[in-house]
Amino acid sequence: MAYHSTSGTADNTADFLVKLKDFLTTVVGWTLHDDGSAQPDPYHVLKSVGESGIEDIYLQFIDDTNTDRIVVRGSLFWDATAHAGVKEAYHNSYTYIRTVDASQFLYWLFADLDHVFVVTKVTATYYGHYSGLINRFWSGAVAVTQTAATPGSDVVLQVNDASIFTVDGYYLIKDDAGIERVQITAVDTGVTPNTVTVASLANAYAVGAKIGEDPQPVIIGRYQSPGSFYALNKFDGWSSTSGQTGSSAAAHGNFHTAANPDKRYGLLTMFPWLVAHTSSAYKELRGELIEVYAIGSGAADSEDVLDMSGTTYRIFNISGPGWCAVKE
Template sequence: MGYHSTSETASNTADFLVRLKDFLVGTVGWTLRDDRSGDAEPSYVLASPGESGAEDIFLRFVNDSAVDRIAVRAYLYWDAATHTGVKEAFHTSYTYIKTVDASAFLYWFYADRDHVFIVTKIAAVYYGHYCGLLKRFWSGAVAVTQSAASPGSGVTLQVNDASIFRVGGYYLIKDNAGIERVQVTALDTVASPNTVTLASLVAAYASGAKIGEDPQPVVVGHYQSPGSFYAINKFDGWASTTSQTGTCGAAHGGFQTASNPDQRQGLITLFPWLAAHTTAAYKELRGELIEVYAHGGGITDSEDVLDLGGVTYKVFNLSGPGWCAVKE
């Protein structure tokens, strides 16, 4: 359904939660996966197939017992029947949206079916929060298994398309219960259906499992996004709620003030926010944030609008990362 943005005033945290749900479901095209608004800690679980229609994005927004915030959690999968999530990414101290429980505040929503970026203005301070897909640097192509798979060595699976693989390559396999890293040792693109042979498989996977280089790069950011984040997986799968840590860095090399504006034409340059895992055991440049950019801020104030050939960007001096511009 494309990219959308809006800005309004929320009466308080409870009102903000409803407005966020209504915007993502009613305007952007997400699905209300689970309505837990009647719980002691009201929440909504929203799901999206992404702009491609082939993604699996599950985000939970919770008005929890902590003051002045909406907690945000991401999942490999959410079971609406049992109201439980599988393989969560979340940190109680960091992954939330800054709000006000007892008074009104301004907010801005920017979203498509891949992600949402939220800005709230609390008193005179602007806070950002990013969650959803990264613009991945690895392939998003996936093959879908045509039958269930059992653990073992030399496991051959029927898939709808084996042409996306290369022999010797490493991939992730995932279903609604698990995710792990696998190596392809053989493939057959002539057989109908195609087949792919894996060196080994630790867990069982249901028919309809997906195999690809990076099939679900979903992250949930800190309340001072762009900055640190938690992902629901890394190169070898999921370990724990807070084990897949990462951080964002603006791709300006420290030269943002050389273009805020430059002396030649008076232009401002927007730099992408890169997203990486930097822990020694799993270093990886994963991708970049969608439609969120850094800049030097030399001739702008928060809430100014930059017009780049008909495409406009709202400027914020965000707590933590500093000057950012977000596509409207």
């Protein structure tokens, strides 16, 4: 797993944008998909195929006219020729990394090919930001279409591998232009290419479209991550830039303060941050954040390092979520 971390001092917001891009591209292995550094609002669009090699992750980082922030957006696909995102996920007021435009600040970066977690220290306050894939609870396996698909009923699609599907099951199909929920009514693994039959297809899809249980579970966090986020899709696709809202909650049942290392045998417990959609119209537990954990307040001081059997974790008391441990 290509997991990396670094820390340093940024001169200002503009300098941090460059440092973030350089870390993700030269160290972690993301691709600079669209370089907008010469634009009035400088930006970088970074792309990753994930640790699995089959993901589609597009993150845009923008130094726009808003004060003391790097705006973060995600997209189903980013057209580097048109310099535009397709079916984006973000919120104008919340999805950003807290920075300082006119003076230095400290930062910590944690990332792999699936996600990035950023911590910045502004004066004496720590701010977190999480964007990218989550550890999904559903399968990440996808089948790839071998021919283009047209809308209709009982549509037969040629795919590279139909064995991942269950008849009458529901899946998502996506390409660079669209995404929707479909029901698989028939599977044939005895022909080459394999085929699946879709009950109804509302949109056309290009050759190379992907079909799976939960393709592209990308979230764009608010500036006080872990916490609220905007997902790129949900069980039935995409509705709007901020239409797939959700939140992260630590799985500690309010017992994190009871896991106090100063008592008895020095026990320290780290709890995962679960990821869910929790609106009245749509509730679904989708997974958990990657290598970010909730801990009790007595574990250490901010910026301290915990060594857990050879694996180290950096501790922060982050504005909003509170005490967190992040794998280095």
